[in-house]
Amino acid sequence: MITLDLTADVVVVGGGPAGTWAALTAAEAGADVILLDKGYCGTSGPTASGGTGVWYVQPDPAQREKAMASREALGGFLQDRRWMSRVLDQTYENMNRLEAEARYPFPVIDGVPHKRGVQGPEYMRRMRSWIKRAGVTVLDHSPVNELLVDGTGTVAGVRGHRRQHNSDYRVRAGAVVLATGGCAFLSKALGCDVATGDGALFAAEAGAEMSGMEFSTAYAIAPAFTSVTKTAYYGFATFFRGDGTPLEGAGSQGGRSVIAKELLRAGTVLCQIDQATAAQQQQMRLGQPNFFLPFDRLGIDPFAEKFPITLLLEGTVRGTGGIRIVADDCATTVPGLYAAGDAATRELVCGGFTGGGSHNSAWAMSSGTFAGRGAAAFAAGLGAAATRRKLTGVGATGIRPASSATGVGRAEAIDVIRREVHPYDKNYLRNGSRLRPALAELDAIWESLRGGAVADGGNLAGLRQAAAMVAHARWMYTSALARTESRGMARREEFPELDPNQYHRLAVGGLDSLWTRAEPVTGRELAIA
Amino acid sequence: MIELVSESRCVTCDVCVAVCPTNVFDRGPDGIPVIARQGDCQTCFMCEAHCPADALFVAPLTHPVPEDSPLRDEAHLAEAGLLGSYRREIGWGRGRKPGARLAVGPELGRARITPAALS
Ligand SMILES: Cc1cc2nc3c(=O)[nH]c(=O)nc-3n(C[C@H](O)[C@H](O)[C@H](O)COP(=O)(O)OP(=O)(O)OC[C@H]3O[C@@H](n4cnc5c(N)ncnc54)[C@H](O)[C@@H]3O)c2cc1C
Numbered sequence: 097m098i099t100l101d102l103t104a105d106v107v108v109v110g111g112g113p114a115g116t117w118a119a120l121t122a123a124e125a126g127a128d129v130i131l132l133d134k135g136y137c138g139t140s141g142p143t144a145s146g147g148t149g150v151w152y153v154q155p156d157p158a159q160r161e162k163a164m165a166s167r168e169a170l171g172g173f174l175q176d177r178r179w180m181s182r183v184l185d186q187t188y189e190n191m192n193r194l195e196a197e198a199r200y201p202f203p204v205i206d207g208v209p210h211k212r213g214v215q216g217p218e219y220m221r222r223m224r225s226w227i228k229r230a231g232v233t234v235l236d237h238s239p240v241n242e243l244l245v246d247g248t249g250t251v252a253g254v255r256g257h258r259r260q261h262n263s264d265y266r267v268r269a270g271a272v273v274l275a276t277g278g279c280a281f282l283s284k285a286l287g288c289d290v291a292t293g294d295g296a297l298f299a300a301e302a303g304a305e306m307s308g309m310e311f312s313t314a315y316a317i318a319p320a321f322t323s324v325t326k327t328a329y330y331g332f333a334t335f336f337r338g339d340g341t342p343l344e345g346a347g348s349q350g351g352r353s354v355i356a357k358e359l360l361r362a363g364t365v366l367c368q369i370d371q372a373t374a375a376q377q378q379q380m381r382l383g384q385p386n387f388f389l390p391f392d393r394l395g396i397d398p399f400a401e402k403f404p405i406t407l408l409l410e411g412t413v414r415g416t417g418g419i420r421i422v423a424d425d426c427a428t429t430v431p432g433l434y435a436a437g438d439a440a441t442r443e444l445v446c447g448g449f450t451g452g453g454s455h456n457s458a459w460a461m462s463s464g465t466f467a468g469r470g471a472a473a474f475a476a477g478l479g480a481a482a483t484r485r486k487l488t489g490v491g492a493t494g495i496r497p498a499s500s501a502t503g504v505g506r507a508e509a510i511d512v513i514r515r516e517v518h519p520y521d522k523n524y525l526r527n528g529s530r531l532r533p534a535l536a537e538l539d540a541i542w543e544s545l546r547g548g549a550v551a552d553g554g555n556l557a558g559l560r561q562a563a564a565m566v567a568h569a570r571w572m573y574t575s576a577l578a579r580t581e582s583r584g585m586a587r588r589e590e591f592p593e594l595d596p597n598q599y600h601r602l603a604v605g606g607l608d609s610l611w612t613r614a615e616p617v618t619g620r621e622l623a624i625a
Numbered sequence: 626m627i628e629l630v631s632e633s634r635c636v637t638c639d640v641c642v643a644v645c646p647t648n649v650f651d652r653g654p655d656g657i658p659v660i661a662r663q664g665d666c667q668t669c670f671m672c673e674a675h676c677p678a679d680a681l682f683v684a685p686l687t688h689p690v691p692e693d694s695p696l697r698d699e700a701h702l703a704e705a706g707l708l709g710s711y712r713r714e715i716g717w718g719r720g721r722k723p724g725a726r727l728a729v730g731p732e733l734g735r736a737r738i739t740p741a742a743l744s
């Protein structure tokens with residue numbers, strides 16, 4: 097097979113909002129940038145298909161204070177106030193640039209553009225053309241499979257495969273930004289099947305750490321057997337048992353565990369969006385046309401009829417865990433490696449609670465901007481030496497087996513993920529007595545994958561995705577077991593209370609044997625009592 | 626999942642082959658794309674949004690619909706106004722106003738919790 101050999105100052109892996117803002121910023125800083133997407137930059141990832149509300153707040157001290165304070169208790173006070181204000185500043189700037197420079201057509205209300213959200217297809221189509229105008233080279237359908245490092249362990253490039261050309265490629269680079277999104281474990285949640293946690297696996301193999309992985313219990317409401325996981329409008333809904341009687345205590349916020357329990361018990365929960373006025377119903381259609389695709393195409397009137405719902409796992413896409421960030425430029429613990437968006441931990445701005453509905457998108461665009469700038473500066477600092485380094489691949493599982501044993505591959509791993517990670521009674525309604533055996537299964541499949549599974553060419557990406565999902569699940573459950581309390585989204589049935597002695601963040605890492613470490617919470621000195 | 630490529634509407638532009646994030650389509654011998662890996666479809670509707678000829682239909686289910694389902698029947702889908710309906714709603718295509726301009730949803734209050742007894 098031919099290998100395409102390329103060189104860049106900065107490689108961006110992933111072309112969602114985080115990756116495109118990183119690429120734009122690095123290119124504007126003078127770097128030669130290549131962006132690689134597993135799918136297609138512009139349609140790939142949950143933002144493109146879903147659309148997002150954005151944490152866009154005027155730079156007015158009172159409004160900013162309110163915005164920062166609003167979810168602090170929900171997040172277990174693990175947020176960093178300094179990061180929150182940097183992200184608010186950067187998001188404000190980026191959204192204004194999106195309007196002025198990318199001509200995004202924001203709605204205008206009373207003469208004022210309304211910038212608290214973006215429609216996914218429009219936003220990401222514009223981001224793609226914007227980065228191309230800025231000189232970024234985009235390779236679509238080109239999953240990255242591993243990181244390359246130099247003799248000192250500094251990240252110096254990537255290797256991957258172009259699936260529509262059936263050729264491998266290698267990019268030598270001064271710095272790499274991982275913006276591969278979170279991990280939704282192939283749950284078929286809207287736009288999430290490309291989000292299999294690849295970046296976290298690559299980062300860990302190069303020596304990076306994760307953080308916040310215990311806060312990855314995000315499940316979203318969707319009509320049963322559909323993909324459209326948009327929970328916001330279910331705030332206007334009433335929930336029922338299969339026999340049509342009200343399901344007491346169920347709700348889209350604060351009552352989703354009741355729904356999960358009933359789904360486990362009876363297999364059916366019905367719902368009707370019966371609390372929206374006629375005017376609100378019309379606004380819903382304009383606000384999120386894709387919310388209605390399942391209903392219109394199945395001939396259901398969601399306002400007038402009861403329909404069955406399900407909860408789909410969104411893992412770290414709407415949870416907060418990811419690669420640990422150690423500096424303002426979104427550097428990781430590995431030199432030359434930067435992380436942004438869902439691939440990076442979002443604890444700094446969300447604490448232990450989902451940033452769904454606004455913070456996630458703000459984090460994606462601002463951390464992308466920070467990482468792009470950081471990576472460009474790092475690459476510039478290397479000078480000409482960057483191109484003379486000897487490169488070694490650090491990808492292990494699926495590429496460099498630990499033994500000659502064979503037997504399991506992608507299908508077996510995905511089967512374990514379905515059994516041990518998707519179920520509500522394991523990942524959502526958590527109890528050590530169920531987490532421990534689940535983790536043991538995951539450890540066993542990891543060992544089998546690590547032992548002998550190998551693939552190449554077009555088959556490698558799928559195997560690496562399976563390995564990334566198993567790695568994610570093991571970091572999640574290891575952290576969940578280490579947090580013997582209920583804080584933010586990390587709830588434990590047998591430890592329902594918040595434990596003041598566990599007021600810390602949890603770093604987690606390792607591949608074959610895992611570890612956790614308590615990290616002090618930063619950025620609280622700025623908190624206003 | 627993707628269920629239909631309309632041969633009569635398709636202008637063989639290959640846009641869907643390019644934009645599908647999970648690489649579901651292959652280019653067919655006559656230029657009309659074929660659904661080569663339906664099982665990889667993530668039901669994201671992006672191909673439909675980008676198809677300039679309203680030639681694709683994505684059924685809203687995460688599993689294939691039966692052979693005789695109306696959701697695979699081009700004549701039915703065209704008559705029901707479902708072919709190209711997502712593209713129309715987001716306001717893409719010549720002469721349309723971008724849906725993004727109009728995208729203002731209702732104010733979201735605090736979510737309700739279902740009470741025990743409802744009248
Ligand atoms: C239905 C839904 C609605 C949402 N609504 C909101 C909201 O209202 N507000 C909000 O703030 N957040 C919301 N979110 C979350 C938000 O969508 C994500 O936080 C955001 O998309 C993250 O952007 P990202 O760029 O980090 O990752 P993504 O958008 O996931 O992009 C990752 C990209 O990396 C690519 N990639 C992955 N692996 C590889 C690899 N190995 N090689 C090359 N490329 C790779 C993928 O193809 C993809 O293009 C929602 C999520 C969902 C599912």
Ligand code: SF4
Pocket residue numbers: 630631634635636637638639640641642657658675676677678679680681
């Ligand atoms: S995008 Fe539409 S018109 Fe173009 S090849 Fe695909 S089906 Fe045909």
Ligand code: SF4
Pocket residue numbers: 626627644645646647648649665666667668669670671672673683
């Ligand atoms: S719905 Fe999405 S995943 Fe399915 S074929 Fe269309 S673009 Fe591809």
